[in-house]
């Protein structure tokens with residue numbers, strides 16, 4: 173594609189129509205909010221609030237905002253590959269209208285993510301709750317779209333081994349990250365790079381094309397470049413384009429390598445459940461396992477769990493409970509004395525089960541080819557019913 177890694181000046185509806193069909197892997201859109209601010213906003217100390225009163229955020233009425241939203245969402249759907257997804261961020265002023273139009277156009281919502289701001293602007297007049305979040309909608313092109321990229325492993329790695337939730341606690345863009353021109357903010361709504369890092373790292377792969385139709389200061393391009401994705405920006409204001417160009421030109425990402433940008437790893441080892449140690453006679457019900465410093469002693473139950481100090485759980489969850497931790501690797505935490513009296517981690521027994529498996533069933537233990545590992549980065553859901561059942565009942 174000719175426009176890779178460039179900013180195209182113009183109205184995004186017109187520009188999107190000129191881009192090749194099905195050519196983009198991921199879209200991040202931060203459209204006008206249609207805030208409809210009436211009059212200036214003042215702090216109690218009589219300083220004026222730097223509000224979003226820009227000309228690009230003005231629409232005569234909801235109808236014209238909806239017409240515009242429908243037009244750019246249609247344009248985005250045309251340029252998205254059939255494996256692509258779109259993220260749209262907005263506030264209560266616009267996100268519900270955007271969500272309805274997305275659904276009407278055939279997109280299928282995968283998640284709505286709450287960006288919870290650690291440092292929101294207070295409600296100065298004290299007449300409402302502090303508005304402390306924005307909403308991101310993540311959607312695929314259609315309900316029947318079988319494949320899209322979700323790097324589950326990457327999101328877990330970024331979140332200390334815990335599955336990443338749909339509420340993201342991230343500060344507003346302030347300090348050195350906030351671009352200033354002649355001492356003034358270059359843009360009223362520059363988004364934090366941390367937000368884009370999660371979006372791009374979770375739902376695209378190195379080499380993919382990431383498009384942002386409302387480029388502003390180019391936050392999407394800056395993070396995409398750092399993460400070795402191609403990017404395309406569309407922006408109508410030349411002043412913002414200048415800021416974005418300079419910002420992105422100053423980024424020199426480390427060279428692409430497997431060491432720094434690893435393919436999400438698929439364990440090459442066959443999975444061994446703890447119960448297999450009991451079934452194969454390597455442990456007996458009633459045996460005792462010890463913590464590394466021997467302060468906890470757990471008894472092995474006949475159904476493959478552990479009990480200690482009045483608590484019960486898997487080797488992992490009991491280790492976590494006893495140490496007040498969110499997670500624990502039970503294979504390296506729990507220890508036993510082997511037949512020579514040597515204090516060994518439980519993993520030692522797991523390796524014996526694996527070695528036996530290798531001898532008796534080599535095809536089960538062959539490491540999956542790299543092609544498979546790459547494929548795992550894609551979620552495939554052809555068997556999903558048209559109406560995905562909600563994963564969590566609303567209101568819980």
Ligand SMILES: C[S@@+](CC[C@H](N)C(=O)[O-])C[C@H]1O[C@@H](n2cnc3c(N)ncnc32)[C@H](O)[C@@H]1O
Nearest residue numbers: 183184202228361362363386388389391407408
């Ligand atoms: C909410 S801001 C995006 C800020 C950006 N995410 C950042 O981090 O700097 C929306 C941007 O879209 C631009 N814009 C508004 N309407 C547009 C249109 N029809 N076509 C292209 N750009 C537009 C505005 O000039 C503004 O810079």
